[in-house]
Amino acid sequence: xxxxxxMRAADERELGAVWAAVGAAHLFKTREDFEAVWRDAPWRIxxxxxxxxxxxxxxxxxxxLLAVQGLWCAERDMASILRDLGSLARSQGxxxxxxxxxxxxxxxxxxxxxxxxxxxxxxxxxDRPGDQEPPAVPGVGLRLAGAAxxxxxxxxxxxxxxxxxxFDAPTLRRYLAAERATAAIRGGSVIGxxxxxxxxxxxxxxxxxxxxxERGRGIGALLLGDAVAFMARAGARAVTLYTQEENVSSRxxxxxxxxxxxPGASCFLTMGVG
Numbered sequence: 001x002x003x004x005x006x007m008r009a010a011d012e013r014e015l016g017a018v019w020a021a022v023g024a025a026h027l028f029k030t031r032e033d034f035e036a037v038w039r040d041a042p043w044r045i046x047x048x049x050x051x052x053x054x055x056x057x058x059x060x061x062x063x064x065l066l067a068v069q070g071l072w073c074a075e076r077d078m079a080s081i082l083r084d085l086g087s088l089a090r091s092q093g094x095x096x097x098x099x100x101x102x103x104x105x106x107x108x109x110x111x112x113x114x115x116x117x118x119x120x121x122x123x124x125x126x127d128r129p130g131d132q133e134p135p136a137v138p139g140v141g142l143r144l145a146g147a148a149x150x151x152x153x154x155x156x157x158x159x160x161x162x163x164x165x166x167f168d169a170p171t172l173r174r175y176l177a178a179e180r181a182t183a184a185i186r187g188g189s190v191i192g193x194x195x196x197x198x199x200x201x202x203x204x205x206x207x208x209x210x211x212x213x214e215r216g217r218g219i220g221a222l223l224l225g226d227a228v229a230f231m232a233r234a235g236a237r238a239v240t241l242y243t244q245e246e247n248v249s250s251r252x253x254x255x256x257x258x259x260x261x262x263p264g265a266s267c268f269l270t271m272g273v274g
Contacts, residue, residue, distance in 0.1 A: 003051075006049075007047065008047065008048070027055060053072045054081065061170060062163060070100070080113075082271070086272055096273035099269040101266050122265055123262045124242075125239070126240075126257065133226070134222050137217060137222050142222070144182060149176075149181075152183070156211055160211070196231055196239075202238060205241040208223055208227070208250070
């Protein structure tokens, strides 16, 4: 008899099997962190009798979206499992379900589940990053950012991104605890920042933002150069980043910094929004 693929909240006995997948994907630093999430909100870790598993969480507190952070199942079962997760989103009071970032060529199961593309973007890569410090920008300094800067970083995000992309305070707090954050300062005020990290020789630039009124003055290049130099010193053999397809100015900045655009697009899809 075939086992059911209907999703439900994991029980404590099933956490070990799910952790094997979650840990391999580096979605949590430790198993203890993962199990703390289950104790706080067991519904965030979904499993089926057939051995499928999913991890979900809030995308942004202001977005109303429940995000699929990890999904482990056969492709043939994805559509039905995603529909179950859409029902879970509604039952938990969310306005819709958000997919992970998916290569556009692999989006068919999401579309089959009734999801629609809401954002398309591209991945860029810099091979063999150098550790040369970028040239200074008159009147602008760089310093490491921390939890005390969350309000200032939120202001930068609010000026630079729409509601889908901008970070909320919990997201910033989580990233600041796990990644290197650098703030650009002019006259004592934060006018831009980066987030980056290095894992097993792979560098990732997770954020680069500059206040609109400060753009065109070399601050983006300053922040980018600083982040790349740090990742090179930390052992990164390559640096990757993701940016919106329509963000022409950012793509030009990264091209000047030596990044090349990889073939194909990636996308986010949603279900139940609107």
